[in-house]
Amino acid sequence: MNIKYIGYSFTVTPKEPATEILIAQLGFAGFESFVENEDGVTAYIQEADWNAGMLEDIQILNSNEFNISYKEEVIEQTNWNSEWEKNFNPIQVDDLVSIRAPFHENPNLKYDIVIEPKMSFGTGHHETTHMMVQHLLDMDLTNKKTLDMGCGTGILAIFAEMKGAQPIDAIDIDNWCYENSLENVTRNNCSHISVYEGDASLLINKEYDVIIANINRNILLNDMQSYMNCLAKNGTILFSGFYQEDIPIIDAEVSKYGLNIDKIIERNNWVAIKYIFE
Structure with missing residues (x-):
């Protein structure tokens, strides 16, 4: 069957946090997948699920805080794997950690993660995923019961298992990411x-x-309350997906639950914070 997609190319100013909010709202409306770019994001939905x-x-x-414009086009079903082969570099x-597709050569590092990303978030290229891998590298995860919330491709859950974590729950609201x-x-x-x-109701x-x-x-x-309700005493939580200037907002909320910052990693103004529940 030749499945067609409707693609919406959104130009967003300022890009953040508007792009993140836009993706969340579009995902709730039924859009399957998203590709971020310098100007904003392109969102895709099957033609059969689309309505005008x-x-x-x-x-x-409709927000006055952001300037968002878009254009749409009908896209013939394409070979997404072929597209990723052209654009996904290891x-x-x-x-210590290699993140690659099946068609890439194995560099024989200590940890080798093989990801067929298709259109899910989490190839390791984005700063936040890269920093989360760095945090996990420094942690002893042996027999630690672990949650990967918003798992995308599953890359962080997979790496956690490689580091000895078990059992692991990986959760994502997006069906494409789940599959x-x-x-x-x-x-x-x-x-x-x-x-x-x-979503967090599963916790x-x-x-x-x-x-x-x-x-x-x-x-x-x-969802902070949901996370804190299921974090064990002496547990660790890793947060990312936001900017350096957002740290006071995140920390003010987290500190209400008695958690303390243990380590911050920054990469191109994105941050990943490690909190300890003592």
């Missing part, structure tokens, strides 16, 4: 990761030693 008035409920498009983190995480978990021969499609009656949440500032703040 679906952008009317996207609140941020990366290395601290000469892609399942594929990547199998591809990396992981046996301790359970992948779920959903009721759960407890974790380590929580990884690489999402965005607004969702982190909105």
Whole structure:
């Protein structure tokens, strides 16, 4: 079957945090996948799921704080794997972790993560994923019960298992990410990761030693209570998906629950913070 997609190319000024909010609202409306670029983001939805008035409920498009314009086009189904082969370059983190697609040569580093990203977030190229890998590199995760919230491709859950974490829950609200995480978990021969499609409501009656949440500032703040309710005593939480100037906002909320900053990594103004619950 020849599936067609509708693609919306959004130009966003200022880009952040508007792009993050826009992606969240579009995802709730039914858009399947997103590709960020220098000007904003391109969002995709299957033609069969599209309707002419679906952008009317996207609140941020009516905001006076941001200038957002867009154009749309019908896109014939393409071979996404072929597109990624042309555009996805392998990366290395601290000469210890390789993140690559199946068609890339294995550089034989200590950790080798094989990701077929398709259109899910989390190839390691984005600053936030890269920094989260750096945090996890420094941690002893042996037998730590771990949550990867907003798992995208599943890359951080996969790396956590490589570092000895178990059991691991990987959760994403996006169906494309859910399916892609399942594929990547199998591809990396992981046996301790359970992948779920959903949001923070899945965290009721759960407890974790380590929580990884690489999402965005607004969702982190909105779901903070859920994260704290399931973080074990002496547990660790890693937050990323926001900028250096957002640290006071995040820290003010987290400090209400008795957590303290242990380490901050910054990369191109993006930050990843490690908190300890003592």
